[in-house]
Amino acid sequence: MLRRIVKLSVRNNNCVIRNCSQFCENINKNTSLQSTNYIQTVENSLHESNNSVLEPLNEDISHVSTYLKPTFNFAAYINKSETLQELLKLGVHLYKLEKNEEIVQFILGLKFENIKDHILFLNDLGIETEKIGEYLTKNPLILKEDVENLKIRINYLKYKKFTDDMILRIVQANCFWLTHSTQQIDEHLGFLQNHFGLSGNEVRLIATKSPKLITYPISKVKLNTFVLKEEMGFTQEELKKIILHKPSILMKGQHRILQAFEYLHRSMNIPLERIVEEPEILTCRKKRLMERHLFLVKLGRDQFDPKKPNYVALTTLVSETDSYFSTEIAKSSIQAYNAYLKSL
Amino acid sequence: MLIRDAETIWNTLKGIICVYKPAEVSVQKLRTIIINKICTELNETEVRPPIDYVAIEGDPMKSLSVSVRPNYADHPLVVGPRYQEEDLPLSWSNNLGWNTTGVLIFGLRSGTRSAKFIRENRPTRAYRIKGVLGEATENGLKGGKVVEKSTWRHVKQFNMDRLLSAMQASHQKKMFEMCGVDMQSQLGYELAIKGLIRPLDGKIPVVYGLKCIEFDGPNFTIEIQCVNEYETYLTSLIHEIGLKLHSTAHCTAIQCIRHSYFTLEHALLMKHWNLQNIITNLEQCNKILSENENLVKQESVALI
Numbered sequence: 217m218l219r220r221i222v223k224l225s226v227r228n229n230n231c232v233i234r235n236c237s238q239f240c241e242n243i244n245k246n247t248s249l250q251s252t253n254y255i256q257t258v259e260n261s262l263h264e265s266n267n268s269v270l271e272p273l274n275e276d277i278s279h280v281s282t283y284l285k286p287t288f289n290f291a292a293y294i295n296k297s298e299t300l301q302e303l304l305k306l307g308v309h310l311y312k313l314e315k316n317e318e319i320v321q322f323i324l325g326l327k328f329e330n331i332k333d334h335i336l337f338l339n340d341l342g343i344e345t346e347k348i349g350e351y352l353t354k355n356p357l358i359l360k361e362d363v364e365n366l367k368i369r370i371n372y373l374k375y376k377k378f379t380d381d382m383i384l385r386i387v388q389a390n391c392f393w394l395t396h397s398t399q400q401i402d403e404h405l406g407f408l409q410n411h412f413g414l415s416g417n418e419v420r421l422i423a424t425k426s427p428k429l430i431t432y433p434i435s436k437v438k439l440n441t442f443v444l445k446e447e448m449g450f451t452q453e454e455l456k457k458i459i460l461h462k463p464s465i466l467m468k469g470q471h472r473i474l475q476a477f478e479y480l481h482r483s484m485n486i487p488l489e490r491i492v493e494e495p496e497i498l499t500c501r502k503k504r505l506m507e508r509h510l511f512l513v514k515l516g517r518d519q520f521d522p523k524k525p526n527y528v529a530l531t532t533l534v535s536e537t538d539s540y541f542s543t544e545i546a547k548s549s550i551q552a553y554n555a556y557l558k559s560l
Numbered sequence: 561m562l563i564r565d566a567e568t569i570w571n572t573l574k575g576i577i578c579v580y581k582p583a584e585v586s587v588q589k590l591r592t593i594i595i596n597k598i599c600t601e602l603n604e605t606e607v608r609p610p611i612d613y614v615a616i617e618g619d620p621m622k623s624l625s626v627s628v629r630p631n632y633a634d635h636p637l638v639v640g641p642r643y644q645e646e647d648l649p650l651s652w653s654n655n656l657g658w659n660t661t662g663v664l665i666f667g668l669r670s671g672t673r674s675a676k677f678i679r680e681n682r683p684t685r686a687y688r689i690k691g692v693l694g695e696a697t698e699n700g701l702k703g704g705k706v707v708e709k710s711t712w713r714h715v716k717q718f719n720m721d722r723l724l725s726a727m728q729a730s731h732q733k734k735m736f737e738m739c740g741v742d743m744q745s746q747l748g749y750e751l752a753i754k755g756l757i758r759p760l761d762g763k764i765p766v767v768y769g770l771k772c773i774e775f776d777g778p779n780f781t782i783e784i785q786c787v788n789e790y791e792t793y794l795t796s797l798i799h800e801i802g803l804k805l806h807s808t809a810h811c812t813a814i815q816c817i818r819h820s821y822f823t824l825e826h827a828l829l830m831k832h833w834n835l836q837n838i839i840t841n842l843e844q845c846n847k848i849l850s851e852n853e854n855l856v857k858q859e860s861v862a863l864i
Contacts, residue, residue, distance in 0.1 A: 276619050291633040295613060304637055311640035503582065538831060558580055558824050560661060560813075 289314050290323075299328045306335070307349025308356075319356050326359065333363045341370070342384040355391040365397075372398040376405075377416070382424045390427035404430050411441065412456050426463035440466045440473070448477050450488060458495040468499055475502040484509055486520060490530065500534040508533055508541060511556050515546055566605045566642065569835065573598070573648075575671040575846040576678075577838055580827035581656050581664040583813075591650050594666065594833060599643045601835040607642040610634035653678040654685065654819055657791025659701055662687075662816030663827045668842065674849060674856055681858040682758050682787045683820035684768060689811055691798045693778040696808035700795030704810070712807045717775040723804050724770045724782070731767040732756070738764065754860075758787060765789040767797075779812075820855055821848050 284292055290310045294300045300323070304310065313319050338348050352358070358366075373383050386393055393401070408430070409419050423430050429437070444450050444465075450458065458465060465473065479502050480486045491497060497505075512518040512528065519526045528545055536545070542553035563569060581590060613631035618624040632638060653665040653675035667675025693712035697704030738759045741748045751757060759766050769785035782801075784794070795811050802809025817824055826848075828841050849855055 274621075276621055289639065291638050294632040294635075294638055301632055304632060304635060308637070310638045503584070554829060557829055558827065559815075560582070 290320075293324065297324075299323075299326050299331070302328050303349075303352070306352065307346060309349070309353040312353055313356055322360065323356060331359045334359050334361075334366075337363050337366055338387075341387055342380070343388060347388065351388075351391050355395060358391075358395055361395060366394055369394055369396075369398055369401070372401065376420070378420060378423070382420065385424055386427040390431060392431055393427060396431055401430065404434065407434055407437075411437075412459055413452070414456070414460075418460060421460065422463045426467070429463050429466055432467055437466050439470055440468070443470045443474055447474060448481075448488075450492065454488070454492045457492055458498075462495040462499065465495060465498055472501075473498050476500055476505060479505055479509075484518070484520065486530070490520070494530045497530045497534060504534060507557060507560065508546075510560070511542075511546055511548075511553060514556065515548060517546060564606045566602050566607045569602060569605060569839070570643070572839060573842065574669045575842045576653070576665055576667050576674050576849060577671075577841050578819075578822045578826040578828065578845050579664050579666060579833070579841075580824070580829050581661055581816075582830060583659050583661045586658060587652050587655055587664065590664070590830075591652065591666070592645075593830075594838070595645050595648050595650055597833050598648060598835060598838065599641070599645050602643040603636075603641040607636070610636075651675050654816075655790075656816060657814075659703075659811075660791050660794075660814045660816060662814075663819045663822050663824060664816070665819055665822060665845075671842075671846075677856045678820065680762075681855065682762060683855065684785050684787055684818075685789065685816055685820075686818035687784045687786070687789070687794060688773075688813075688815045688817050689782045689784060689794060689798060690813040690815075691780050691782065691801070691809045691811050693780065693802060693805070693807050693809045695810055696799065696802065697810045700792075700799050700810050702810060702812045708808050710808045712778050712805075715805045715807055717772065719805055720772045720775055720780060720801075723801065724772055727801075728767060728770040731770075735759065735766050735768075738766070762788060765793050780809075783817075821852055 287293075290300055290313075294304065294310075300310065303323070310323075313323060335348060338351060339345065343351060370383060373386070378386070396404075405419055405423065408414060408422060409416075414422070441455070444455055444458065445452075476498050477491070480491060480497060481488070483506075509518060512533075517526060517528065520528055520530065522529075532545060533541070538553060539550045542548050542550045546553065577594075579590065579594070581587065610631050611634050612628045613633070615627050615629060616624050617627065636642060649669055649672050651667050651672045653667060656662065656664055665675060665678065667673065692702070693715055694710055695706050696708040696710075698707050735757060736743060736748070736752065738761065739751060739757060740760070741751055756768055765786060765788045767784060767786045767789075769783070771783050772780055773783050774781040782798070784797075791814065794814055798809050798811045822845065826841070826844060828837055
């Protein structure tokens with residue numbers, strides 16, 4: 217812990233000093249500390265009485281204190297700052313915001329009146345009060361945006377025939393959606409529509425199913441499309457089917473899905489057509505797939521053809537818990553499965 | 561879990577744990593996973609509540625008022641969770657390679673000392689290595705590019721056994737040479753009657769036992785007892801065995817089945833890593849440690 221403090225304080229030193237002065241200005245404006253008037257009052261009293269500095273002073277100067285020393289977190293400020301206290305009451309994880317110096321500076325300079333509108337706006341969208349803290353933890357920079365701009369962005373979605381439930385889902389699942397301008401969002405939605413040949417309803421379906429995909433870098437989406445199309449050999453129609461079923465596949469690491477695919481296709485001999493039907497299998501970790509498949513092979517139950525008896529569905533193979541898998545699918549026991557895992 | 565008090569749980573987290581390392585994960589990664597698991601679960605239990613803020617206000621010339629109010633500066637949302645990842649020391653006593661699976665020992669908090677002593681004592685480890693005859697790969701493992709193919713049908717179980725016992729004998733000879741004593745002297749004799757001895761140097765691998773436990777077609781399984789070994793050494797050993805049998809070979813699996821007194825049955829699978837299981841495992845391992853003092857404090861060169 218100590219090491220971390222030293223590291224942080226060294227790194228944050230410059231930024232914090234700036235914060236400090238900024239924050240103190242803020243406090244002086246808001247509260248009754250009046251510490252800036254201190255020098256003046258002292259000087260005045262000296263002039264009036266013409267006392268020597270060595271004489272004892274009868275006046276109360278206990279409200280005078282030094283500026284806050286450079287600090288590495290919000291804890292030093294929070295007992296004096298109302299804004300931070302309000303954010304805490306909302307449930308914002310303030311310690312998580314400390315990682316980014318710019319955000320620390322920004323939050324310390326805030327007044328609660330300025331961010332009230334943002335919080336009311338989020339509440340009006342239908343986000344529960346407990347979730348707002350979580351939202352602000354993930355994306356504190358939304359407080360920087362103008363509320364009018366945010367309303368325009370919501371209106372854009374309504375214009376594009378997204379229902380209120382869909383909008384709520386989008387905003388909640390992707391905290392960064394609202395920080396993107398309408399032009400950017402429009403560009404990304406248009407890209408998806410053209411790249412995969414989707415209809416309006418299908419675009420809306422994808423945007424609601426996986427809102428993070430819309431703000432995901434286009435270059436990475438293109439890369440994963442290349443992996444699916446050229447390296448795995450899916451056709452354009454199959455690709456569209458996969459994406460409509462499991463859009464988040466485009467956000468997975470390229471090597472990860474390729475590894476899972478290679479294991480499925482080469483070791484388990486699953487044809488492409490079966491994978492298109494159950495594309496969530498591609499998002500499964502190769503290790504998990506391998507452990508379960510090898511266990512079934514050992515028991516002689518690796519039958520993945522739906523036309524034959526004792527067929528094992530691909531999704532149930534990976535989605536259930538280990539105890540369900542070992543008793544229901546492999547018809548063995550969890551102890552046997554654990555012992556098997558220790559022999560790998 | 562019966563105890564909900566985080567401090568009591570934290571105080572019991574001292575000692576060594578024995579976990580099962582899967583393949584294709586580094587030991588460093590496992591360390592981070594365990595620390596994260598322990599810290600998140602500790603923070604979910606009853607942690608210390610924030611300390612109250614005592615405010616002394618008023619004019620010091622007259623009378624001061626003392627008030628106690630909640631201290632926001634000590635709130636877990638402001639200063640972070642009570643138990644942080646950096647606060648938990650965790651170190652391993654044997655480093656298994658990327659492709660190796662098996663028993664791995666971690667020292668938690670004051671147990672890191674025991675882990676260090678276990679490492680420096682050089683206890684023997686047992687490995688079960690699976691290999692395939694007929695193909696040599698670039699890195700000696702199954703994932704590597706195949707660089708050479710050869711016939712293997714002339715290799716029989718007895719060829720393998722003969723080679724392995726010869727290798728074991730030569731290693732045992734090396735073991736005495738490495739202790740730095742003249743083999744023909746009285747001192748050498750006294751050392752030899754103690755049985756197997758461990759090397760002083762922590763770098764040179766010494767094999768004590770080498771046995772083929774399964775031979776079936778091109779596949780074979782070897783069990784090996786050794787000290788100071790590392791992953792590349794074991795793969796090159798399999799490669800060497802392949803060459804000596806007038807064929808080629810590569811590893812398909814390397815599994816550490818025993819580390820001093822800790823065997824596979826003590827090892828905790830990755831999916832079972834939670835606070836409850838870790839504490840149970842900790843107690844079990846600490847018991848083994850207290851029963852076998854020679855693990856931590858070693859006086860004799862003789863092998864345990």
